[in-house]
Amino acid sequence: MTIPAQCPFLARSLPGDGTPLTPSPQLAEWREAGAFVPLDFQDGHEGLVATRYDAAVAVLQDPRFSMRPSRMPVGPPAHGEEDKAESAAVPLEAPGELDAAGQASDDLNLLNLDGDVHSRLRRAVTARFSVRQARAREPWIRGMIAEQIQKLRERGPEADLWRDYGMPISARTHCHVIGIPEHHYETFVSLFVEESTAQQKYDFIRALLEERRDDPGEDVISDLLRNEDLSRVEIEALLRLLMGAGRDSVAYLIATASVAILTHPDQLAVLREDPERIRAAVEEFMRTGAMFVTLFARTATEDIEIEGTTIPSGTSVAVSPVAANRDPGHWGDDAESFDVSRDAFGHLGFGYGIHGCIGQQVARVEIREAIAALIESFPDIALIDADQLRPQPFAHPVAVYEAGTVSVRLEGAPTPA
Numbered sequence: 001m002t003i004p005a006q007c008p009f010l011a012r013s014l015p016g017d018g019t020p021l022t023p024s025p026q027l028a029e030w031r032e033a034g035a036f037v038p039l040d041f042q043d044g045h046e047g048l049v050a051t052r053y054d055a056a057v058a059v060l061q062d063p064r065f066s067m068r069p070s071r072m073p074v075g076p077p078a079h080g081e082e083d084k085a086e087s088a089a090v091p092l093e094a095p096g097e098l099d100a101a102g103q104a105s106d107d108l109n110l111l112n113l114d115g116d117v118h119s120r121l122r123r124a125v126t127a128r129f130s131v132r133q134a135r136a137r138e139p140w141i142r143g144m145i146a147e148q149i150q151k152l153r154e155r156g157p158e159a160d161l162w163r164d165y166g167m168p169i170s171a172r173t174h175c176h177v178i179g180i181p182e183h184h185y186e187t188f189v190s191l192f193v194e195e196s197t198a199q200q201k202y203d204f205i206r207a208l209l210e211e212r213r214d215d216p217g218e219d220v221i222s223d224l225l226r227n228e229d230l231s232r233v234e235i236e237a238l239l240r241l242l243m244g245a246g247r248d249s250v251a252y253l254i255a256t257a258s259v260a261i262l263t264h265p266d267q268l269a270v271l272r273e274d275p276e277r278i279r280a281a282v283e284e285f286m287r288t289g290a291m292f293v294t295l296f297a298r299t300a301t302e303d304i305e306i307e308g309t310t311i312p313s314g315t316s317v318a319v320s321p322v323a324a325n326r327d328p329g330h331w332g333d334d335a336e337s338f339d340v341s342r343d344a345f346g347h348l349g350f351g352y353g354i355h356g357c358i359g360q361q362v363a364r365v366e367i368r369e370a371i372a373a374l375i376e377s378f379p380d381i382a383l384i385d386a387d388q389l390r391p392q393p394f395a396h397p398v399a400v401y402e403a404g405t406v407s408v409r410l411e412g413a414p415t416p417a
């Protein structure tokens with residue numbers, strides 16, 4: 001199959017006219033045109049985007065695609081390099097007054113690494129994010145969510161489910177899993193949820209490592225401190241990544257899943273009727289509400305043939321989970337519909353393969369427990385309005401949808417929009 005590079009009718013930039021639950025029709029047009037179609041990257045260089053499910057999976061599991069920014073065909077300008085790191089998974093800011101170790105830590109971002117270095121650093125933290133570990137966290141997460149529900153009740157009758165519910169749930173779970181003590185919660189929020197310099201973040205991480213050295217527990221920081229194969233710079237890099245990674249994404253998914261069920265009363269009824277279905281429904285929330293329009297670009301390190309298309313060495317390839325998650329070739333003719341009774345396992349909302357999301361098991365528990373508690377606690381909950389019902393600018397240079405405000409009436413009759 002050939003790449004439709006010369007097709008004059010096919011748009012070449014990412015479409016901004018979609019919303020999380022109703023993506024741009026352009027993505028479907030691209031998918032129909034080919035498994036890979038041309039894409040103009042933000043810094044001006046040209047590459048491809050994988051639109052179909054099988055092609056997307058093939059790229060994500062192929063080690064011949066490199067994540068190293070230095071391999072990008074037209075090296076991004078300095079600010080482009082920072083932008084790549086400024087993703088939903090890894091929100092970083094322009095380096096401040098870092099010392100040599102801090103500077104080196106920025107080069108050890110898992111999402112910029114390949115091969116053995118990537119595998120070794122990734123292995124150092126994956127055990128703490130296993131299915132078993134996530135299960136062990138369930139009682140704590142449930143208890144914490146019960147507290148957030150109580151706060152919603154006190155705040156009622158209206159609330160913003162993104163700011164007042166999704167954000168605190170994701171930030172508190174993050175601290176719990178990573179091992180940031182409760183008394184540092186506010187500092188964590190001010191440094192990693194709000195704005196701060198890289199220097200401030202590293203100062204916090206270093207102070208925390210000192211504090212936790214004599215106070216080990218069942219968390220990521222303790223694992224890293226026990227690991228004698230890691231250098232100090234590597235430990236700091238991993239913590240910097242993990243403290244930023246995925247927290248916004250969990251809050252986004254809680255907000256988006258809430259919008260999905262509140263705009264689909266039939267699906268909400270299914271979940272009320274059969275509360276156990278929430279486990280499978282989380283996968284459907286992730287499939288239809290995936291936030292990544294494209295993942296981080298990969299670069300082909302040799303000529304690579306996928307699905308009959310030859311991708312020349314040196315080509316930048318982006319993968320679109322949003323497009324692949326609605327590929328009728330994989331999901332069937334009703335791929336566009338939101339259906340909590342569907343088996344949506346295998347979606348690409350958490351990426352896939354070599355760089356697939358480390359935090360996905362704990363994220364699943366957070367989303368599941370948050371939505372289950374919301375449905376159970378507020379039988380009359382109704383949507384007033386949500387920013388994400390209208391197209392919003394992408395939140396990061398790797399295109400991700402914004403969660404935005406999700407206003408609901410928790411009890412009583414809804415206020416019309």
Ligand code: HEM
Nearest residue numbers: 110111245246249250253295296350351355357358359363
């Ligand atoms: C609903 C919540 C989340 C979503 C949708 C999400 C999504 C993703 C995606 C799509 C990737 C792959 C990026 C790529 O291949 O270009 C990724 C990677 C990653 N995620 Fe998540 N994430 C979530 C939660 C989390 C959490 C809670 C954590 C950690 C506490 C986390 C840590 C990471 C890390 C460290 C990577 C990089 C893995 C690597 O390069 O080997 N994520 N995430």
